[in-house]
């Protein structure tokens with residue numbers, strides 16, 4: 097038996113590498129940020145030791161305000177609920193991140209590596225807002241959805257955590273089992289604007 | 296479509312993101328074995344189902360996945376308040392007309 101395990105994105109079959117070579121003009125740009133480390137963290141935000149422990153482990157303060165996020169060069173933290181966060185790191189670093197959290201936290205907390213359970217899509221381009229407006233009931237106007245905000249909401253017939261990364265760019269955290277459905281949905285709903293795949 | 300304020304996300308969201316769960320403030324008896332069958336069945340199965348103000352539990356399933364409470368009028372569907380688990384309602388009587 098080989099020791100080598102080949103990790104595949106749930107959208108491996110879409111072959112984004114080949115699609116990106118097509119010189120399609122498009123108002124919507126899609127890129128999969130595949131195979132990142134996804135670490136789910138749960139704990140008591142009212143406990144200063146917990147908050148300090150996370151900051152020490154990650155070198156980044158936990159976002160405590162509802163629907164907020166924090167980011168530095170190698171880590172992104174998204175608020176999911178008052179006691180739950182998702183931490184995104186470079187693929188392969190999730191184990192070290194988990195170990196570092198465990199080393200710095202005590203008491204009642206939970207750290208789970210869920211990298212295999214979800215993937216990330218980046219949606220950008222001049223018409224990406226229109227595609228989002230077709231896909232979710234959430235108000236994506238900049239006044240209501242500023243850069244850095246993250247919301248868990250419905251997306252097509254599925255759900256997603258959507259984080260705004262720029263005026264016209266968004267990250268979608270989606271479940272592995274729904275990724276093909278969402279990929280098909282995005283192809284259909286961006287058809288009228290043109291869809292370009294980026295790498 | 297109801298517009299519901301999630302007390303954890305601290306903003307209004309579409310009804311699609313939520314599910315109703317049933318009557319709020321039902322406490323599990325501390326000593327179930329000390330209850331009669333009738334008392335136990337009251338706890339398990341019997342609900343108020345009022346015409347008027349109702350305190351009910353909802354879950355923000357597509358959002359923060361937290362359960363919370365709501366005071367809603369079952370005739371007009373008007374939502375009078377939402378509040379966190381463990382808190383008590385502030386609206387407990389209908390305004391007289």
Ligand SMILES: [Zn+2]
Pocket residue numbers: 301302303304305355358359360361
């Ligand atoms: Zn919520």
